Amino acid sequence: MRHKRLVFSSSGAIESQNDSAVSRWAEQGCISCRAAPRSSTSVMCQPCYNSAMRLAPFIIKVPEDHATYKSVETQFQQSWRHNTTCPAVKAVYKIICTKASLDKYQRYLDDVEFRGNFLAKESSRGNERRRWHGTKRKCYIGDQGNTRFCTDSGCSLCRIIQKSFDIKLFKKSTGWGRFGAGIYTSSTSSKSNDYSKNIGISSDWKALLLNKVVVGNGKKLTQDDPSLKKPPGRHDSVLAEVVPGGSLNYDELVVYKNEAVRPSYLVMYKSP
Structure with missing residues (x-):
């Protein structure tokens, strides 16, 4: 061609x-x-x-003059909602997942779309959204153009990029979950920043993952429910919203199946 x-x-x-x-x-x-x-x-x-x-799996740096970089950078900046100065984005990498991983995600996306018919409701296919996730980094991936994965099993960042999310690891990093045994993301970059940790390394940069998430028919909740192992009723996800009298200060999106989420971009930014 x-x-x-x-x-x-x-x-x-x-x-x-x-x-x-x-x-x-x-x-x-x-x-x-x-x-x-x-x-x-x-x-x-x-x-x-x-x-x-x-x-695949690997990451490739997105040029700063590309619209993709600007789109990710703008989402990071506009979703920084804490009362602190938004740090500067230093680099954006596109995550290339394996075909097998993408196929599982696509099949789930298609199934949710078939059941919910979201395109007819002027939404995205499967009500797909981009959401943030912060986790532990125990190597220098992302720093100064470094694209090599480490071999430390405790480096959650490398493991997620390589193999995507695994709900069996629930509680390994945070110790609990407001909405039960799920995979947690947020539209608020500064909230996910709270979970981004550099462990055993000295770096001025931090890392966040921007992920594709199949929201589908989300159940809105405003109070904690740690007993959940799946969305209530026939819903596909939990939309934890911030309301007066609710238990959250910032939003969360929770899915309960590995195939409902895939890492899409690695965003490196100046440590606040």
Whole structure:
């Protein structure tokens, strides 16, 4: 398949600095080769994506001048809701999951969409959302362009990127869960920052995961219920909301199946 070439040199620099060339790269360019247009379902062109899948799992740095970087950075900044200064984003990496992992997620997404028909309700397929998750990092992945996974079984960040989330590890990091045995994410980056920990390393950077989550038909709750092992009734998830008199200061989204969530981006930021 032949691609329409964008305006890039072999080094990746934009040869023509006119506004249309810059805009075309930001919106359409493959983050890997920086030469071909991205596909409709990926931030890479199809040949680069096919190559990436053969190497999965791994992470690839997103160029700062790409629209994908700006989208993730803006979500991080706008969802920082604590009464502290939002730290600067230092790097964004696209997470490439294995085909087997993505297939399990896609099958679950399709099933939730079939049952809920969310596209007809002018929502995303399966009511999919992007949500934050903070966890333990015991290596320097993400720092200064480092993309190598460590082998420490206690480095939750590397293990999640490599194998996704595992509900069997519930309570291993936090010790409890307001809404039972689930996988917890939040739309609030500063809340997830509270769970982002550098363990045994000296780094000025911290890490957050931005994940794809199948919300489906979410059950809204405002008070803790640690006894939950699945969503109440026929719901697909729990939407823990902040209301006067409720038990939360910041929102949480909880799913109870591994296939309902996949890590999508690794975001590195200056430690607050």
